[in-house]
Each structure stands twice: as C-alpha cells, then as structure tokens.
Amino acid sequence: MRDEAFIRGKTPMTKAEVRAVSIDKLALDDTSRRFLDVGAGTGSVALQVAKMFPHVSVTAIERNEEALSLIEQNRRQLALDNVEIMAAKAPVPLDNTAFDAIFVGGSGGELTGIIDWSHALLQPGGHLVLNFILMENALEAAAYLEKGPWHEVEVIQLQVSKWHELGQGHYFKPQNPTFIIACQKERSGTA
Numbered sequence: 001m002r003d004e005a006f007i008r009g010k011t012p013m014t015k016a017e018v019r020a021v022s023i024d025k026l027a028l029d030d031t032s033r034r035f036l037d038v039g040a041g042t043g044s045v046a047l048q049v050a051k052m053f054p055h056v057s058v059t060a061i062e063r064n065e066e067a068l069s070l071i072e073q074n075r076r077q078l079a080l081d082n083v084e085i086m087a088a089k090a091p092v093p094l095d096n097t098a099f100d101a102i103f104v105g106g107s108g109g110e111l112t113g114i115i116d117w118s119h120a121l122l123q124p125g126g127h128l129v130l131n132f133i134l135m136e137n138a139l140e141a142a143a144y145l146e147k148g149p150w151h152e153v154e155v156i157q158l159q160v161s162k163w164h165e166l167g168q169g170h171y172f173k174p175q176n177p178t179f180i181i182a183c184q185k186e187r188s189g190t191a
Helices: 015-023 044-052 066-077 111-120 135-147
Strands: 034-038 057-062 083-087 099-104 124-131 151-159 163-164 171-176 177-187
Touching: 015 044, 015 124, 015 151, 015 177, 034 044, 034 111, 044 057, 044 066, 044 083, 044 099, 057 066, 066 083, 099 111, 111 124, 111 135, 135 151, 135 171, 135 177
Parallel strands: 034 057, 034 099, 057 083, 099 124
Antiparallel strands: 124 177, 151 177, 163 171
C-alpha cells in the first residue's frame, strides 16, 4: 500500500518499503489466524496486514491518544472490520490469546519486557519482527534476542531514497535508515 493511503497527522508511520520487508518477514500465510502490532502509530502495518490477509484477526496496541484516533480513522477509511484497537502500553495482559506473528514498531522504553511478553504470546514457530530507527535500540534488541530462546535472528538495515525533481534535474531524497530485526519462536514451544 502507498503511504498516501493513510491519514498520518504528526504520528510516526512505518514507510511503504519498510512495511513491505517487515510484513514479508512476519511470514503470514493462509494458515495464520492472529496478528499483533505493538506501538502501532498510524496503524499502517496492522491495517496493511488486515487488508492483505482478511482472514487474520489483527490487534493493534497503541498508548498515544492522537495515534489511536488515527488508527481508527484509517481503519474506517479502509473499511477493515478484522482489526481490534487497544489503548494500552505494552506489555499488557492478553489472556488466552496466542498470535502467529507480532510486529513491534515502538517499545516505549519496555524493549526487553516486550520481547519476553511476545515470546509468551507467540504460537510455536511464530515470527517476531521489530523496527528501529535508533542504532542503540537495535543493538540492544539483537543482543537480547541472540541470548534468548529465538531462532534465525536476522538484522537488516534498510535505507530507502526516492526520486525527486530539483530545478532542471533530479536527485534521490533519502529517508531515515531503519533497522529490521526478524526472528522465530522455536517450534517445540519449549523455552
């Protein structure tokens, strides 16, 4: 989906190219049933997943009131009825709920707690994808994941530049680099 499909305001949004790679790393398919987006911002990841996989029940968790309003506006604009929006700061109790994939777009200073919470919420073999713009946070997450009960920890740095006119010519205007970390919960379900 194009970034222009979303109402944005001043809330941070995962850009289209980063969403494409992140959603691919979530490994959702026809057998997937539940997806969780933590720190959902404008809801761009949650809503794109909901649109791409209409059979998946999507939960978007966000703590910022303006962002919550934007997620709801975007959900209505895209006419998606498979999205639940929760006003909360993760980690938050989600009783009797297991997810096939979890995306973390914001951790609110609770990074390791959210990683541990995600592990508890994921089905065996489920995928966790985290996005960061700060290198320090990405390094902390990668080190923590590599020491924990996760498989196939992969760290990607994605730098996107877009073609723009400038006077008589053109140039590539860079976006901020994004660190994408993807990993998988062990299939046996044991930690």
